[in-house]
Amino acid sequence: MNLGQTGYTPETDDANEVIYRKLREHFDGKIVRKDLTKAIKEGANVPVYVLEFLLGQYCSSDDPKIIEDGVRNVKRILTENFVRPDEAQKVLSGLRERGSYTVIDRITVSLNIKLDRYEADFSNLGVRDIPVSPDYVSKYDRLLCGGIWCIIGLDYEYIEEEKKSTPIRIVKITPIQMPHIDMDEIKNGRRAFTKDEWITVLLRSTGMEADRFNDREKWLQLARMLPLIENNFNLCELGPRSTGKSHLYKEISPNSILVSGGQTTVANLFYNMSSKTVGLVGLWDCVAFDEVAGITFKDKDGIQIMKDYMASGSFARGKEEKAASASMAFVGNINQSVDVLLKTSHLFDPFPDAMAYDTAFLDRMHCYIPGWEIPKYRPESFTNEYGFITDYLAEFMREMRKEPFGDVCDKYFRFGSNLNQRDVIAVRKIVSGFSKLLYPNGEFGKEDIEEILTFALEMRRRVKEQLKKIGGMEFYDVNFSYIDNESFEERYVSVPEQGGGKIIPEGVTNPGNVYTISQGKTGMIGVYRLETQMLPGNGKFERTGLGSDRDAKEATNTAFNYLKASGNQISASISTTTKDYITNYQDLNGIGMTKFLTLPTVIALASCALSKPTLSSLAVLGEISISGTILKVEELASILQVCLDSGAKKVLLPITSAAELGIVPADLIGAFSLIFYSTPQEAVYKALGVE
Known part of the structure; x- marks a missing residue:
């Protein structure tokens, strides 16, 4: 996709004229000038589809006089009847x-x-x-x-x-909605437009000016339509305010309902046992929850029933099982920068705790739209050009829900080994939805499907990356890829916010610099950097970066006391009486300081005292007690996954943890050069590359 500059170009007016002519030729009577909607909408608090229903009846003409009279009629009707x-x-x-x-x-x-x-x-x-x-x-x-x-x-x-x-x-x-729609009209009319022209028409139909957004932003906004065109599709979008997250579900489609405030009941949402009536999921194409932070169920089993429904499209109430096809959209605000959120927590953090840490619930999300990539809406973000009457667009999407497009990618590609069954279902749903939106007549090429498939893999991988943060090794397989059926070439799809820069750099670092990976105060696993300096003195040990963390200070005291007692066993050059040491501890992920600092501190002090750097791209794992006993690494598989994500290529590991390697996936073990140690002295030697 081209992520270039946005805005108008000299060709824009000509392109708009071409699109307008094609719309008049193939969809006459189904289009409306969106500036008319805007002009009346500002003075009347009615949904857009109500306005455009009236505008479509009275203003479907090129004649400025007819349009002027039509607008006057619509205003009169709203004044007298609304x-x-x-x-x-x-x-x-x-x-x-x-x-x-x-x-x-x-x-x-x-x-x-x-x-x-x-x-x-x-x-x-x-x-x-x-x-x-x-x-x-x-x-x-x-x-x-x-x-x-x-x-x-x-x-x-x-x-x-x-x-x-x-x-x-x-x-x-x-x-106020269209009683019938001719699908052949849409499928045949689509042939007259290029892909980019069709995307422009779709976005303008929702009121947005496509020329004000780059290609990436256009695709992200199109993704909001997926719950309206795909059955049982679960979508999440979190991002800043004023980016139009709930606009589509509230204003554009009469087939979706926005549950504001988030509070609901099982009877309202699924099935009312007393009246024997199906709730919102049986009567709407999409149920959207605004402000996910406030989602609460008055019933204890509400989230469990929601999980059941999100996974299977059915739910059990009383003696029978009910099925429904409504999609679910969860939208809400992220109140801090994504970089901070990724370091301190995860991207589902705005959800209530009952959902934010329930991996079974989150795993049912098919798509996570990165709302922070969509710019805040300004007046110029809204279009003045022609687009479909929103009700026509809504009925088109509703009819397309009946057509399955999930297997369109199988002709050209197959999925990589890291996708499990839930991942495959999610990606197929996204591919199906986009194919129906962009190519409703089923006419597309290999490049078209590859573009959709790449986007779909990214949207699902974002969910999986957060599950890995929350659930650890159960969700370690996040390296999504697809394989070309002709060339057998495998292409991997990344997630932009994960970043390409590795925390643990390649190449040799300064003596006294050590990277260690362990569990922080919050329970999450993070990377910590130790930087040590040595000065002439009388054996003082100063530490910065620990704050008031008593456990961390105790661990570093243990390290210095160990060196005082056993430093000569490592090297006679290590002095704890004629030198002063200053070590700075950095929590690189912002998850709280770790208490597993004794062994990393011993290695950092020895490295500085001997003026010898540690091995390149090395992560130090493990801990020692005050007597020098080697302690095994807890949650080894999850810690090794963080090592991989952080850029470590060599891992210093206690021999006591060797037995745990049996539960670590083979491809994860194969990503490192594992270096075992059985004593603190051996750990220092091997970290410094001393034979």
């Missing part, structure tokens, strides 16, 4: 005086069992328990859960004898 909450009484008064009234409002229907009838609640109008014909409920079942925006014809007739019943009657309900 119900603002603060003007609800005015509308009700108008309904009473006229006897009939047409309103635009969001209505939710429920079954009143006592009266055996369906009743509607009006969101803005504020009236409740208005009888609804069962015909509308069976025709538009989403009225029963969450509600939908409609144009509703109302009558008002007060009858003295029926004081207890409401005088308001619903005459007609017209959902």
